[in-house]
Amino acid sequence: MNPGEKILSLEQMDQWVATEKAAGRRIGFTCGSFDLLHAGHVQYLGAASELCDRLIVAVNSDASVSRYKNPLRPIVPQRERMYVVAGLAAVDVVTLMEEDRPLSLLLRWKPDLYIKGGDYAEDSLRSADAVKEYGGKVAVVKSGFETSSSRLIERIELLSAHAAPDNALDQGVQGLVLLDRDGTLIRNVPFLHDPAKVEILPGVIDGLLKLQAAGLRLAIVSNQQGIGLGYYTVQDFVAVNQRLLRELGARGIRISKIYFCPHSLGEQCSCRKPSTGMITRAMRDFAVAPEQTFLVGDSDDDMQAGADAGCQTVRVGEEGFGRAAEEVLFRASANFKV
Numbered sequence: 001m002n003p004g005e006k007i008l009s010l011e012q013m014d015q016w017v018a019t020e021k022a023a024g025r026r027i028g029f030t031c032g033s034f035d036l037l038h039a040g041h042v043q044y045l046g047a048a049s050e051l052c053d054r055l056i057v058a059v060n061s062d063a064s065v066s067r068y069k070n071p072l073r074p075i076v077p078q079r080e081r082m083y084v085v086a087g088l089a090a091v092d093v094v095t096l097m098e099e100d101r102p103l104s105l106l107l108r109w110k111p112d113l114y115i116k117g118g119d120y121a122e123d124s125l126r127s128a129d130a131v132k133e134y135g136g137k138v139a140v141v142k143s144g145f146e147t148s149s150s151r152l153i154e155r156i157e158l159l160s161a162h163a164a165p166d167n168a169l170d171q172g173v174q175g176l177v178l179l180d181r182d183g184t185l186i187r188n189v190p191f192l193h194d195p196a197k198v199e200i201l202p203g204v205i206d207g208l209l210k211l212q213a214a215g216l217r218l219a220i221v222s223n224q225q226g227i228g229l230g231y232y233t234v235q236d237f238v239a240v241n242q243r244l245l246r247e248l249g250a251r252g253i254r255i256s257k258i259y260f261c262p263h264s265l266g267e268q269c270s271c272r273k274p275s276t277g278m279i280t281r282a283m284r285d286f287a288v289a290p291e292q293t294f295l296v297g298d299s300d301d302d303m304q305a306g307a308d309a310g311c312q313t314v315r316v317g318e319e320g321f322g323r324a325a326e327e328v329l330f331r332a333s334a335n336f337k338v
C-alpha cells in the first residue's frame with residue numbers, strides 16, 4: 001500500500017472513524033511530532049497497535065511543533081513526517097494535528113483508547129480526564145530505547161564539532177571575518193523571507209574566495225528584526241540562508257556559522273547590532289581575539305557593533321564587496337603576515 005493512502009483529512013477521518021466503529025473495531029489514538037523517526041517511535045507505535053484494532057496517529061503540524069518544542073523545529077516538514085509514519089505497518093491511518101494538544105481531536109472521534117508514549121504519568125496527561133469522561137481509556141507505553149529526536153540532534157552537533165580540520169584550518173586560522181548578510185553579501189530586500197529573492201552582490205564570490213584562501217574563517221552576523229516583529233519565521237530565515245550557503249558552497253566557499261538576532265528593537269536584547277552580543281559570542285566560539293576579527297558590513301550599526309567589540313571594521317561602500325575584501329586582506333597581512 002502506498003503510505004500516502006493512509007493520510008486522511010479531518011473530514012475523511014470522520015467517515016473512517018464512523019465506519020470502523022460501526023464494524024465494532026476498537027480504535028486507538030496517539031499523537032506526536034515524529035521528527036526524525038527512530039527506534040523508540042517504532043517500538044511505541046508497534047506496542048500501541050497491539051492495544052487496539054485500528055491505530056490513528058495524529059502528527060503535529062510544523063507550526064505546532066515550532067510553538068511547543070523549539071522555533072527551529074521540526075527538521076522534517078509535516079508532509080514528510082506524516083508519510084514516514086504512514087509507512088509503518090503498525091499504523092492504520094495518519095492525520096494532521098494543527099493544535100498543540102489532542103483534546104479537540106479526541107472529543108471529535110472519541111477513540112476507545114488514548115495512547116501516549118514515553119514517561120508520561122497517566123495523571124499528568126491533560127486530556128486524560130476528557131477521555132475518561134466519554135468512557136474511553138488512557139494507556140501509557142514505556143519506551144524501550146534511550147533515543148529521542150533531541151538526542152539525535154545533539155549527537156549530530158557533537159559529530160560536526162569534531163569534524164576533521166578543513167583546509168583553512170590546516171593553514172592556520174589567521175582570523176575571523178564576520179559578515180553582515182543583507183546589503184553586504186546579498187541584495188537588501190526589506191524583510192527578506194523568499195529564497196528565490198536571494199541575489200548575491202557583485203564581488204562577493206571573488207572576495208570571499210580570497211579571504212578564505214588567506215586563512216580567514218567566515219561567519220555571518222545578521223539582525224533579523226522581521227522575526228521578532230512577526231513578518232516571517234525563523235524557518236523562513238533558515239531557508240534563505242540555505243539558498244545562500246548552497247550558492248556559496250557551489251563556488252567552494254564555506255560559511256562556518258550564522259549568528260542571528262531574532263529580536264525586535266523594542267525587545268532591547270544584547271545581540272541586535274549595534275549591540276555586541278553576536279560578535280562576542282562568535283569570537284568566543286572561534287577562540288579568536290578582537291584584533292584578529294573583522295566586521296564587514298554596510299551600515300552604521302555594523303560599524304558601531306564591530307568597534308564596540310574591539311574588532312577591526314570595514315565598510316562595504318559604493319565600490320562594493322570586492323574593495324572591502326581587499327581592505328581586510330591588506331590589514332590582515334599587515335597584522336598577521338597572511
Ligand SMILES: [Zn+2]
Nearest residue numbers: 261269271272
Ligand atoms: Zn537580539
